[in-house]
Amino acid sequence: MRCLRLAGTVLALSLGFGVAGASAAEPVVTPFPVAGQAATGPIAGTSGSQVAALAPNALFLLAPGTASPPSVFSGSLGYPRVPANDLTSGPDGALWIARNAQVVRQPVFPFSDAVAIPVIGVPAGTPITDVAPGPDGNTWFVAQSAGAVGVAKDGVAPLQTGLTNPVAVAACGPKTVCATAQGNPPTVLPSIVRLSTGLTGQPEFFTAGLPASAKPAAITRGPDGNMWFTDAQAPKVYRFAPDGTITGFDAAPSQTIVAGPDGKLWLSGGSTITTDGVFTPRTLPADTLTVGPDGNLWGAQGGVVSRLGLGGQQFANPKRITVPATGDSGKAGLYPSPITASGLQGTVTKVTARLNGVHHRFANDLQVMLVGPGGQSTVLMANVSTRSGDAVTQPSSLAGESIAFSAGAPAPARQITSGSSPPSTPASR
Secondary structure, eight states, X not given: OEESSSOEEEEEEEEEEEETTOOOOOXXXXXXXXXXXXXXXXXXXXXXXXXXXXXXXXXXXXXXXXXXXXXXXXXXSOTTTSOEEEEEEOXXXXXXXXXXXXXXXXXXXXXXXXXXEEOTTSOTTOBOOEEEEOTTSSEEEEEGGGTEEEEEBTTBOOEEOOOSSEEEEEEEETTEEEEXXXXXXXXXXXXXXXXXXXXXXXXXXXXXXXXXXXXXXXXXXXXXXXXXXXXXXXXXXXXXXXXXXXXXXXXXXOSOEEEOTTSSEEEGGGOEEOTTOOEEOOOOSOSEEEEOTTSSEEEEETTEEEEEEOSSEEEEEOOOEEESSSTTSEEOSSSSOOOOOOOOOSOEEEEEEEEEEEEESOGGGEXXXXXXXXXXXXXEEOSOOOEETTEEOSOOOEEEEEEEEOTTOOOOSSSOOSEEEOSSOTTOO
């Protein structure tokens, strides 16, 4: 993996193998009880070899592939004295944690003391209710009761205020973020709010297609390039297109939505919906979900963190990759990133390579090649960019996407997103 300019990170690399005769089974749930905890909260992949989960009195890190219970790391987070509300894997490789009137940066590779960034302009004790990586290389957050969305940048946290009951935020374009807002009907209708990453100009509000009773909640960028968001109360999932069109699909109420490694959108309980609206209900132990550095889905519910295996055999090198190693160009910090695949039986019918948790402001700079043990090679991505018709437009930014490469997969429309693409320049061909 090489980078031509700028810098970014890749959470981990993984390979998945399909074998002849293997059937497409339901997710295989492997539970990891968290000792001494009756509940675990939000969950996120980390920049090393771990999956992180919040509990009422600790931050837990679990190394995928091990059978040992999660380890407790507290550092200077102040557990259990100060509650934490959400966490995400940030563009800089650290965990970012939402607390009251603070956004906390927690290094985990290696683990060291946390750094708290106070959110100025909100009342003392105001809960920060959501954190998410942005396309600008910074971490974004929501202060719901203050009606604000902000960005943790250079040790400060500027805000966009004037929103009514915002809930969650996610990257939705190279220079924009989108937030769900539940409003205050009938005075203020629920909406999707689109803001520039520079917090310049006026935010755009989109309400058409949303019933006044809707409770927009979790939001993510889907494998089709659209934004997808849940309803906290009604059995609906909505698609928000770049032109502002909102389309609803029958599903289930959900507090989470994640673009899975299989090209589907995953909801609370392990239910899924495809980008053409096909809903599959499940009741797995997963109130919240994330894609781990091993390429599997992980869920948290009660006092248990569970791996949701998606079939086939997965092999990963879960070490974080800094791109480039130093400066503004050159090879990655881990170059090459070796993955050992063993124990396969039968005829391999499909191989999928996956970059898990990619953060980069200029995806056109990334060049990634997969090399086999006999020297065989294929370029997974190089010179990628967004397209509008025949014209190349602004470059794709990546904010935590997990990108799979598989022969025969369709080339994605618009910018690169989580999901499956064919090898070699997945967004411009």
